Amino acid sequence: MTIAKMSWQPQYRSSKYRHVFGKPANKENCYDNVPITRSVHDNHFCAVNPVFIAVVTECAGGGAFIVIPIHQSGKLDPHYPKVCGHKGNVLDIKWNPFDDYVIASCSEDSSVKIWDIPKPYSTKNITNARKELLGHSRRVGLIEWHPTASNIIFSTAYDYKIMIWNLDNDDPVIHSPVRTIECHKDVILSMSFSTNGSLMATSCKDRKIRIIDPHNGSVLQESDGKTHRASKVLFLGNMKKVVSTGASRWNNRQVVLWDQDDLSVPLHQEDMDGSSGLLFPFFDNDTNMMYLVGKGEGNIRYYEIVPQKPYFQYLNEYRSNLPQKGIGTLPKRGLDVSSCEVFRFYRLVTVKGLIEPVSMIVPRRSESYQEDIYPMTAGTQPALTAHEWMSGINRDVITNNLALGYRKIAKRITDRRLESRNSFISNGLDLFECPPPKTENELLQMFYKQQEEIRKLREQLSQRDIQIRQLKLEIKNVHNSAAPY
Structure with missing residues (x-):
């Protein structure tokens, strides 16, 4: 009797992103002496577009943030001008996805403000907002622009409400939103939109994840919150899945993948470690890469998301001895495609008052434009007007090459x-x-x-x-x- 010889060979998955690596910027391309906020709120504290970097800071008598032209790296002047006008600490800032010179901020003073950033940038403090949104009864912790409709912004506060605002009018002060979503029983910790903005996912302090129709506020799906305490939730582009980060019942940091049409049982879950720092998830719809950024540490883990099990393909980890308090990400249209850069972070390092850019690079020997790693991506043109969205229309994002x-x-x-x-x-x-x-x-x-x-x-x-x-x-x-x- 002959015995067949068994041979085992490791199975390597072919992927053009398998060797992606994180490259920190040189010292001259970092931003030094930046007065980063001391707030302990669980937000990014940084917003980036191809023209400006905005960072939450503090000032006497209220809240403020600073706006730095993205090419103006180096040491910041101690008297650098601020955008100030809130009566309480600024908790979140977000650039308008369709206008690089418009930014929104929300604050502990229960208001949301819309600011026009001058071109060229002002050398004086900016104190007059273009619009002020007054409707929440408690501090406003999060704001999000609609991804495809112009002049539509969402805000959520410690009054457990999500308010939808239409900025498409000439009123400098808006006292009531066009719609209010009241399905939460506790503080909302994060909001995320599907690619075309037809669905919204939220994580709440009651540990539950909800999938909501933003047009009518109805809850389409809801998790039980028993085995996974969700802190942040994020739609994974066009994959019809959402990912959440939080803690397991044993207080380990955990990442969980869900089917957006069924939140009863997770598709996949991974326990990370026993650290207490929050994990911020980011997703690149063009490359299907997910990044996990740990608050209070210097690590950025990144994975490729695949349609079948095991769903998470671990790629690598960027490590730094300098812990990040907050993080900002640059839209794809601002990347350096000549160096095969597919993602860029801006790490807020409070120890040194430093903003450190970190580029995620695909190593390529070819020196020509790499079309396979740069598919059509979101541009600056809205797919529909505020009025069209309010009437119930959804449209896919308009992409650019x-x-x-x-x-x-x-x-x-x-x-x-x-x-x-x-x-x-x-x-x-x-x-x-x-x-x-x-x-x-x-x-x-x-x-x-x-x-x-x-x-x-x-x-x-x-x-x-x-x-x-x-x-x-x-x-x-x-x-x-x-x-x-």
Whole structure:
């Protein structure tokens, strides 16, 4: 009798995101001396878009936040202007997804304010909001813009109510919402919308997760809250699933996956560890990658979500010795696609008053635009008006191709290079005798290298100027000491 020899080979799952890694920004690209809030509220405290970074801070007599142009890295001036006007601490801030110069804030003073950020950014404090929303009876802890409808914003407060506001009018003060959802019996801890905004998921202090129709406020699904105490809940794009983070009955940190049409039994759950810090979930609908950011620690775990079991494919973990108090994420349209960046975090590190960008990079040898990791993504055009949404209409988000913006930048750089080359050749000089670039990425790298060389030359000139001034002072002192009395 012959015995068949059994051979075992490990099964490796093919994925273009298997080797994604986190790359922290260089010191000169971080934001230093930032007065980050000392509040213990469980929010992100940071909101980012391709133009600005907004961070919750504090000021005398009320709450405030600061707005920093995203390219203005380095040390912040101690007297940097603030956006202030709330009478209590600011608890949450969110940029309008369709206008990079409009931001909403909510506060312990029970109000929501809508602010216009000037262009160029002001050097003075901004104290006058464009709109003030007054309707809640207790402090407002969360705000969320509707993902597809313009000028629709949701707010939730410690009065257990979710209020829906229509900003599409000229009234500077709105005293009542267009709709109120009153299905919760305790404080709402988080809100999340499905991709087209037709469904809303909430987690509540009563430990339950609810799937709600935002048009009429009806509860479509509800978990029992017995085995999993949910803190944060998040829709997973178009996968018809939601993920929640919280604690198990044994007080371990836990991540749970649910079918949005059935919250009676979880699809999958994982116990993480015994730490007490909150886990913030983030999801990238373009790559199906989920990130778990631990508050009070420096770790960012990331997974790829797949349709079948085991659902969570662990990829890797970014680690830092500096703990994060809050976190902001950049919309996909603001990423550096030339370096295969697929996600970017902005970590708030209170120990050093630091904002540290962390880029998630897909390592690729090819230097051309990578279409397979940059599918069509959400743009800045709303899919429907506030009136259309109020009448019960839902529409999918309008998407853009990131390749178009990339090609425009590459063409602009090429045009500038040709103009510079022609001007030098016309004067009998050719400073660009290096071989021509083979790819757009190589062209971008050459441009950035030239910009860096110009910056270094400016620094050298500044140092020489300081040396000249010192020499002049020394010569003057010598003449003064040699002068007859």
